[in-house]
Amino acid sequence: METMVVSFQVSNRPINPDYQTQLIAQGANPLMAKLWAARGVSDIEQTETSWQKLIAPQLLTQVEKGATILADAIEANKQLLIIADYDCDGATACAVGVRALRMMGANINFMVPNRFETGYGLSPAVIDVMLDRVYPKPDLIITVDNGIASVEGVEAAKKVGIDVLITDHHLPGDTLPDALAIINPNQKDCQFPSKNLAGVGVIFYTMIALRAELRRRGHFTQKPEPRLDELADLVALGTVADVVKLDSNNRLLVTQGLQKIRSGKMQAGIQALFDIASTDPRQASSMDLGFKIGPRINAAGRLADMSIGIRCLISQDYDEAFELAKQLNDWNSTRRHIEQEMSQQALQEIESEAFKLKHAICVFNPEWHQGVVGIVASRLKEKFWKPTLAFAPGDDGEIRGSGRSVPDVHLRDALDLVSKRYPTLIQKFGGHAMAAGLTIYQKDFDTFITAFDQAVVDISGKTHFSPLIETDGTLDIQYSTVETAIALSQYVWGAGFPSPLFRDTFTVKEQYLLKEKHLKLLLEREGVRFNAIWFNHPEMVDEQVELIYEVVPNYWQGNVSLQLLIRYTV
Template identity: 35%
Template sequence: MIVDGGPSGSGAFLGVERSLSGRAWRQRPAAAAVVRAHMQGLGLDEPMARALASRGVGADQGADFLTPTLKALFPDPSSFLDMDAAAAAIVDALSAKARVWVFADYDVDGAASAALLVRWFRAMGADLPIYVPDRLTEGYGPSARAFDTLKGQGADLVVTVDCGAAAHAALDHAASIGLNVVVIDHHLMREQPPRALAVVNPNRPGCNSGQGNLAAAGVVFVLLAALNREARRRGLFDGRAEPDIRAWMDLAALGAVCDVTGLTGFNRALTRLGLGVMSAWGNPGLKALLAAAGAEARPATTNHAGFILGPRINAGGRIGRSDLGARLLSTDDPAEAARLAAELNALNVARREVEAAVTEAAVRRVEASGAHEDGSAVVVVEGEDWHPGVVGIVAGRLRERWRKPVVVIGVDAVAGVGKGSGRSQPGVNLGRAIQAAWEEGLLLAGGGHAMAAGLTVASDGIGAVRDFLNDRLAGESQVAAGQDWVELDILIDPGAATRDLFDAFERMAPFGPANPEPLFALDGVQARDAQPMNGGHVRCRLVGADGASIRAVAWRCADLPLGQALLAGQGGLKIAGRLKADDWNGRRGVQLEIEDAADPRMA
């Protein structure tokens, strides 16, 4: 049975004012008129229509949301500030047979962005070498040292992707040595752009593209359309096939998912269609990496991109060679792809071990001091020799645990420098606060997004940065904490949690920021056959009053109130969770991934 489970808009869903994670529950608010419009116009049942309306899908937007197309949603490349100038500069260099390099960030988005450009150049009969800075020795983004190296190797033009928008000093140096630069980025930046032939960034002040939710790979994908248009205008396709950029949408989707971008509008279309392209597993690097991970070549989902492929591609930049990911995604040689995939998979195993050790140490340090529950706006924790390649992942884990922004800093005691990464809560713009700290002279470097940011700081200045961030974010964090609801879609009985229900809501995929995965509630269930798993996970069956049950899992919670309630086999629980496909041994079922629980006896 599926029922409407609580008040809409305001008020506690199922009466849960404080769950085992300390949060209140509410049903996602939705305008009744829009719900009716979706039911009538799209032929949807009420729960599905309500889910669309609650995600801001307007009465006239449902068809484009459920069946997005590039034709309907692709933006005019010229709407991006400097896009035409960037395309002209790159085609100029290509036509002149100038030496062009792509300079990429070392994460998935940077690797995918670089691979997109490499593939376009290859289709045009040209080589495009890749330069990716080393995380440990060069840090993030362009530097004078890197530009000197590229100039020494004969570069005439450098295209930076997923970096460069804030690299004023480095780009000033590039200009001083006669090296031309085009910047393609999406990170927050200052009003005044750096010195370059073009700075394309949908988050650049003055850019009217309306595409600020794109990952860098999405911006590069639009650039490829601009390059095709510019090359077509110059007659470069006379006697040559025009590159079909749609064949590379899998790389754009990979960047969008792994950079945790808002999956709405054009970005949603690009991601959904890109996952469709990925499903053919035609990219040799992605196919090899999937095999190295021991995963089946099934239709691609955000799970493939975000949890199987992404961490392995990132492993090269985190604790290995920074260019491995970009090389993997750009190669057409299956043998080379297999070698690179095996190396990245091994690095990912090592990365997990390093991450677990740093996470454990950080949790001990913070919880011993009480900094996670002292009312502060942000947790800033540092430790000597914490690998800078994993601090961002650890910050994300701790943010989930404590429900507040977290910055984790690895300190090099010999150099007296800490390199850190932060993850934030919705409603708290951590990237803007980090940028402000840099402008105040408290950081050696810093910047990022609202939800994620990086910084470099003198080790003796960490205390001042902690105080600054707590003061700066106090107001935002107070508001965000009051809005840290568990937002649910519908109440169901365990017996109604079927594959048909899962498949119906999968029409809304891909899920991510701005399009959250549907969250279902169960009421009055008991956890049975609960078992702890490696990594602090808990498996169990959730059994309703009528005896119907569903398999369930809760991640990284064995030492938290949620995990303890499940392991104790408590009954009468209210459960919030996401339905996931369960195809083990061909069963084609579902299981519930538990997000939260409430015990009425503990209210």
């Protein structure tokens, strides 16, 4: 089959001029006013990141009920157990819960379901494993970053005399579990204004409410109140790693966490992870959390045992944390190696004559690793810009798939459509617009491919998808400075609040290849010269070229200079 080249469209982000005028009138500099207005910020208050601006916990449905349940359990000296998800959001949520509950005097333990043994969430199988492995038996289970779909799991817990409190952020189904309380901003009738809290954000809010309830009961008359802001670095890491939308409340949480990291007041485990990643925490950015720290935590859940990641995050001893961080780093290296091999095999299959590349991509290999198929799907989606599912072997003739989608196709809805048209085809599935997981039988793979391909077209109304690259237009030459680069690098950007991309025409004064694969350039615009680099781009460019780029600070041997990071040519 012919190799497909993805063509992209480029447009400038639309800016609301009223927002821009208002922001400048409130004191924002013109560049920040332009960037914020293009991202839907209408008032400078939405950019404020002090704790006083945090949305009030009481607005979370049942959070006060949950706080009462937890306060009663602490006063009665009950055994508590956190059941966490096995990704970075779940690990940080577990660490926040364990650390905060210990600060408040609780008997707290934790357990993470193994993705290869019991799969995701609080299932009856997890209850069986817990009864076998956890001693003493808990009186109360607290779920973090899971539980909203655990109808059978909650029933199984109740049958053996264990109560359940659910904290989650995933979308609820038609039937809710019969838990003591469910704290989730996405459940029906919840008035919490930010529906984008990560799992770690939900448990953090629950801990704030618990502290308020214990304060009301006089719990802290004889001892100091715990400082929950000490856990902000964990909240920031989980929020960024879970790629939830960075609305103003989430930006506040991430900013506070980054400030803790930059000032050196972070958990020993996060310090160890920065050290093992050879990254300076004093210049920590949301990109570091998403691309350097998060993947090392996630590697534990993908390949082995996420409890190692959690132990690293809750450790208060740097040497212990560093040993655990080394294990996480080794797993991450192994994960990268496995992923490269699997991606290569997937590309060979896609580029073979037999492969039918239509509106979606589905790939399966009996040798593949279950914990890594999601990353392979992500790589293929980026390369071909189509909804992609990658499958690995499961148990008893089953194969388990993980998918990533493009903005035009709501992935969970597409799978839902397949399951309605072919009720016996998908054994189970779940997820959201951009990512989902499912289980089918290997014998049904060919039938599923056809059904999924059709569902993608029917859901989107399209047979072809093109990525849209949105830029912030020209960067005024007066702002093309290292000061701008430092300021932008310190600000929180990410999902739903993308980092600035500028678009300008330059004269190329010099260009050469670094290590035979990175293009180094000396550029000129309006009489000003700029150093630039285009990673993994070994081709030379024309003397006059329109580039899409980021401005970044380049720290080298104690000095800092401006560097343009080239992303695309127009």
